Amino acid sequence: MPADGPQYRRVLLKLSGEALMGDQDYGIESEKATTIAREIAEVARLGTQVCIVVGGGNIFRGLSGAAKGMERATADYMGMLATVMNSLALQNALERQGVPTRVLSAIPMQTVCEPYIRRRAMRHMEKGRVVIFAAGTGNPFFTTDTAAALRASEMDCDAMLKGTQVDGVYDSDPRRNPDARRYERLSYLDVLSQDLRVMDHSAISLARENAIPIIVFSIHAPGAFASVVAGAGTFTIITEDA
Numbered sequence: 001m002p003a004d005g006p007q008y009r010r011v012l013l014k015l016s017g018e019a020l021m022g023d024q025d026y027g028i029e030s031e032k033a034t035t036i037a038r039e040i041a042e043v044a045r046l047g048t049q050v051c052i053v054v055g056g057g058n059i060f061r062g063l064s065g066a067a068k069g070m071e072r073a074t075a076d077y078m079g080m081l082a083t084v085m086n087s088l089a090l091q092n093a094l095e096r097q098g099v100p101t102r103v104l105s106a107i108p109m110q111t112v113c114e115p116y117i118r119r120r121a122m123r124h125m126e127k128g129r130v131v132i133f134a135a136g137t138g139n140p141f142f143t144t145d146t147a148a149a150l151r152a153s154e155m156d157c158d159a160m161l162k163g164t165q166v167d168g169v170y171d172s173d174p175r176r177n178p179d180a181r182r183y184e185r186l187s188y189l190d191v192l193s194q195d196l197r198v199m200d201h202s203a204i205s206l207a208r209e210n211a212i213p214i215i216v217f218s219i220h221a222p223g224a225f226a227s228v229v230a231g232a233g234t235f236t237i238i239t240e241d242a
Contacts, residue, residue, distance in 0.1 A: 056082025163219025
């Protein structure tokens, strides 16, 4: 990582629920949660304020539930509860790394976590705590991608980093096509017009409206999160002008 340190004061990290599965078919693999927690801890110790949105697809996905005949709003609420489970698991993994962490949920459940209050979340980060936003936006029909863009906007983040299974945005799936080309830079309009499926369209549009760069990198590459925060490493950056 470059010696000049972090390039960003405050970032939001978006993780899929599948990032916590490891080699399992579903659920949370403790070892994988610990590995990701180490990556986040390294960035937090550099002085960059970190907040996180994690999906719930490793436990339950609202859209798949709706596709099987479940009423969509109910399925989405179940998916939100899955994100709370993942958030608590990630909090536990981070605190085992010595990183103070708070989970704030858009659906109030005071017994297990704090309710989402914008000023409280900002204060936690100013005190050096990692904040995990659970339960999406608290509303059905909105994905955790949109929740990530919303919270990044509310928290005045300098960038939104999406940790994925691959090291950037490609023109086709690099796991299936060895000739797939990785983009270094894209514009928000490139992503929307080419339907590149980096995040859903609502999330891309919200990031564009608030001029928040989206950086896509591999969450599984050791040290990648810290490198990207320092402006190094391998990633794709999405801004207004490619």
